[in-house]
């Protein structure tokens with residue numbers, strides 16, 4: 001404390017003598033000086049805790065299949081390998097998004113439950129799996145997006161003859177600071193359901209790809225934002241989905257957004273160049289069915305290394321919550 005401090009009424013009665021003692025003594029009063037941590041509290045640029053991470057499918061598929069031998073879907077309730085951001089631990093895939101790979105084997109049931117958290121699924125492999133959402137049984141094929149909105153009963157099963165794998169995207173990290181997520185189990189394994197072909201909770205891949213392909217001959221890049229009937233702009237109020245097409249040999253513009261992403265490669269080969277806000281550069285090589293995490297405010301571009309055709313990427317993003325809080329920013333570099 002400076003000697004030149006003008007006299008402050010009340011300060012005389014303080015028994016503090018040294019600066020060290022000041023810092024020690026105020027801690028016992030449950031206060032802390034802002035001035036020693038101001039830069040951390042109000043940093044000069046966004047500072048996500050998550051790092052760039054990738055989960056190549058060829059590494060993950062064998063352990064996922066092994067989990068199928070170790071535990072049944074009924075026992076596990078949800079047989080999922082969580083995609084854990086190495087700098088954060090579960091449930092963080094990015095600072096705001098949780099993702100996991102879920103496996104259902106023929107004839108299994110992941111029993112009906114409902115929870116506050118919102119979930120979307122992107123189907124990675126398999127055929128004739130289903131998710132039943134509040135009585136609507138939705139068949140799932142590769143590339144489909146299936147929603148299970150907050151507090152909707154849902155169970156999963158499979159009538160196919162091979163493994164069904166999908167990417168779960170949930171808003172679980174939100175409930176680390178809003179601790180109000182909870183679940184209920186339904187009294188039976190299955191919630192009664194009827195086959196439904198046209199549900200607001202199912203987004204088949206084909207129309208998405210058709211939209212991405214509309215200007216394929218002239219544009220090297222296209223982006224499609226999924227929109228729900230209910231939330232109009234986004235699939236939910238917390239997290240949403242997007243799909244992108246990158247033409248053969250093309251590199252997209254460098255863009256950064258105040259949004260984090262969990263990318264999943266629907267089809268194709270290439271790499272993404274990602275520079276996190278702290279200046280660290282990563283190059284994530286990817287091919288079909290790989291997944292990778294991109295922290296908020298990372299400068300990113302995608303390169304498709306194919307000689308022909310396009311690469312197609314899906315991503316879970318946290319844009320709805322960032323936008324609704326008025327915090328969305330985007331820059332092209």
Ligand code: GTQ
Pocket residue numbers: 078080099100102115119168170
């Ligand atoms: O399918 O309900 O990956 O509740 C994590 C939590 C999936 C689900 C996850 C869940 C679910």
